[in-house]
Amino acid sequence: MWCAHRLGQVSGVTATGFAVLDAELPGGGWPHRALTELLLPHPGLGELRLLVPALACIANGGAPAAGGRSVMLFDPPAALCGWALARLGVEAQQLLVIHGREGARGAALRRVLPSADLLWALEQALKSGHVGAVLAWLPQRLRADVLRRLQLAAQAHDGPAFLFREVEARLKPSAAPLRLLLHSAGIDRLALRVLKRRGPPLAQPVVLALSPVLRADPGRAAASSLAGPPADACSATPRAQGAARHDEAAIDAVPALS
Numbered sequence: 001m002w003c004a005h006r007l008g009q010v011s012g013v014t015a016t017g018f019a020v021l022d023a024e025l026p027g028g029g030w031p032h033r034a035l036t037e038l039l040l041p042h043p044g045l046g047e048l049r050l051l052v053p054a055l056a057c058i059a060n061g062g063a064p065a066a067g068g069r070s071v072m073l074f075d076p077p078a079a080l081c082g083w084a085l086a087r088l089g090v091e092a093q094q095l096l097v098i099h100g101r102e103g104a105r106g107a108a109l110r111r112v113l114p115s116a117d118l119l120w121a122l123e124q125a126l127k128s129g130h131v132g133a134v135l136a137w138l139p140q141r142l143r144a145d146v147l148r149r150l151q152l153a154a155q156a157h158d159g160p161a162f163l164f165r166e167v168e169a170r171l172k173p174s175a176a177p178l179r180l181l182l183h184s185a186g187i188d189r190l191a192l193r194v195l196k197r198r199g200p201p202l203a204q205p206v207v208l209a210l211s212p213v214l215r216a217d218p219g220r221a222a223a224s225s226l227a228g229p230p231a232d233a234c235s236a237t238p239r240a241q242g243a244a245r246h247d248e249a250a251i252d253a254v255p256a257l258s
Contacts, residue, residue, distance in 0.1 A: 010026050010027035010031045010032065010033075010034065010198075011032060011033050012027070012031075012032035012033065012158065013025070013027040013028055013029030013030055013031055013032060014029050014030045014032070014054045014057060014058060014133075014159065014160050015028065015029040015030075015053075015054065015057070016029055016030055016050075016053065016054055017052075017053025017054060018050075018053075018208050020206055020208065021192065021206055021208060024194060024197075024202060024206055025178070025197065026177075026178075026197060026198045026199055029054075030054055030160035030162075031160065031177065031178060032157070032158050032159055032160060033154060033155050033156070033157060033158065034151070034154055034155070034161070034176070034177045034178065035147070035150060035151050035154050035161050035163055035175070035176035035177065035178070036160060036161065036162050036163070036176065036178045036179075036180070037162075037163045037165055037169070037174060037176040037178065037179040037180070038050075038162055038163065038164050038165070038180055038182055039165050039166065039167050039169055039170050039179065039180065039181045039182065039195070040164065040165075040166075040167065040181075040182040040183070041166075041167050041183065043077040043078070043137075043164075045182055045183065045184050045190060046182075046184070046188070046190045046210045047164065047182060047190075049088075049190075049210045049211060050182075050190060050192075050208065050210070051135070051162065052088045052089065052090060053089075054133070054160060055071055055090050055133055056088070056089035056090050058071060058132040058133045058159060058160075059071050059090050059091045059094035059095070059132065059133075060089070060090075060091050060094075068091060068094050068132065069094065069131065069132025069133075069159070070094050070095070070096055070130075070131055070132055071090070071094055071095050071096070071131075071132055071133045071134075071135070072095075072096045072097075072098060072125050072131050072133075072134050072135070073095065073096070073097050073098065073135045073136075074098045074118060074121070074122050074125075074134070074135065074136035074137065075098070075099060075100065075115075075118060075136065075137045075138075076097060076135070076137055077137055080095065080097060082095075094132070098118070098121055098122075098125075099118070100115035100117050100118035100121075115139070119146060119150075122134070122136050122150065123149060123150060123153045124153075125157075126150065126153035126154045126156065126157045126161060127153045127156050127157075128156075128157075129156050129157060129158060131157065131159060132159045133159045133160050133161070133162070134157065134159070134160075134161040134162065135162045135164070136161075136162070136163050136164065137164045138163055138164065138165050140165075140166050140168075140169075142165070142169075144172070144173055144174070144175070147174050147175045147176065148175045150163070150175075151175040151176060151177075163176065167181065170195055174196070176196070177196070177197070177198060178196065178197055178198075179194075179195040179196040179197075180192045180193065180194060180195065181193040181195050185205075185207050188209065188210045188211070188212050189207060189208065189209055189210065190207070190208045190210055191205040191206070191207050191208075192205055192206045192207075192208065193205040193206075194206070
């Protein structure tokens, strides 16, 4: 049981890497065994920089030598740059990119027409219980029953599951327990409005200072990325945590990953 004026509890979380955001999420981080919907007007707002601290902890197991879990990306809107992801602290060897039957060239079509095989693969990945994190860019006008099936499948997934959807989806019901509306708040700043959570409504958006895409000292940044994220950043508790600093965008036009 939980009181409506308090944040609810969840079975497990992965810390976001942003203390101010952890404080507003039930359990103090990205929930496990549940869907998290991220609604955005267009890709490239900084949504991957938002998720990178958590993904680095999952893919690296808290440290490069600890052995992490895989991260599956379904139908990303652009080719991933392994070099940039490595400098962000995410081990590219742990990433698995999934496209539908049409392959990467069919991604634009699937923004409008759902790909049944892609949704089936997403559901099976969630049910498997062997994936560390799931990121999926869903087609528009997705039926509510599809989201219910995905939420049921996510209950077997011991890790965060992120669904990227269009802003217009905020007007439609969703089975996802956590829904956030993302929009730009300036250079290297991202605003998150909580549309749905297990807890009281949040009147004001949460504004995060993202790590800059470019740094003045790339050599030092590369050396720090090899050390992986700090241990506290991987903690699944709502402790105060600073936002991790990175130097490159995770989505690039360079098809370094296949």
